[in-house]
Amino acid sequence: MWIPLAVVAVLILGVIVIYNGLVRLRVQCDNAWADIDVQLKRRHDLIPNVVETVKGYAGHERETLDAVVVARTRAMGAHSPGAKAEAEGMLTQALKSLFALAEAYPQLRAVESFTQLQATLTQIEEAIQNARRYYNAVIRDLNTKIAQFPSNLIAGIFAFRPREFFELTAAAEREVPQVRFGPGTGGAAAR
Numbered sequence: 494m495w496i497p498l499a500v501v502a503v504l505i506l507g508v509i510v511i512y513n514g515l516v517r518l519r520v521q522c523d524n525a526w527a528d529i530d531v532q533l534k535r536r537h538d539l540i541p542n543v544v545e546t547v548k549g550y551a552g553h554e555r556e557t558l559d560a561v562v563v564a565r566t567r568a569m570g571a572h573s574p575g576a577k578a579e580a581e582g583m584l585t586q587a588l589k590s591l592f593a594l595a596e597a598y599p600q601l602r603a604v605e606s607f608t609q610l611q612a613t614l615t616q617i618e619e620a621i622q623n624a625r626r627y628y629n630a631v632i633r634d635l636n637t638k639i640a641q642f643p644s645n646l647i648a649g650i651f652a653f654r655p656r657e658f659f660e661l662t663a664a665a666e667r668e669v670p671q672v673r674f675g676p677g678t679g680g681a682a683a684r
Contacts, residue, residue, distance in 0.1 A: 518635040525628035550601035
């Protein structure tokens with residue numbers, strides 16, 4: 494009589510332990526996503542200041558400035574990790590083009606506020622990368638736990654679903670922008 498009760502108790506305890514592990518990972522995923530969101534908001538809040546500073550010195554480079562503003566708007570409107578990753582990748586490319594363009598204007602590089610904005614943005618980019626790595630590690634752990642036996646049975650019963658990674662999706666987002674100085678243009682064309 495005691496053996497069947499002990500087996501049932503061990504099974505119930507096993508389900509509880511697995512369920513709590515899945516919940517812990519799910520909460521860690523939510524927390525990691527919130528960290529990414531905070532860093533992205535800091536980045537989004539800083540971009541208008543960068544654009545305005547550059548506009549004062551290189552306002553005729555409208556296409557590059559507009560690309561940054563459009564990319565920022567799209568990034569702020571994205572919600573899922575995949576959509577946000579794609580939009581943030583486009584924003585990163587637009588910012589790289591903006592800073593590549595700024596290299597053509599020595600007077601802009603000499604402005605202290607621009608250098609401070611650029612340094613702050615660099616720090617934020619590093620924080621985003623760290624938050625993204627942590628998020629992806631937690632997602633990997635959750636997705637692995639959801640796929641492994643016997644936790645996959647508990648995950649299925651309680652509707653735990655694999656989460657999406659936050660990663661660059663297009664090869665173009667990984668490329669460094671090319672800067673070409675055109676003859677007689679007085680500026681740079683970044684692509």
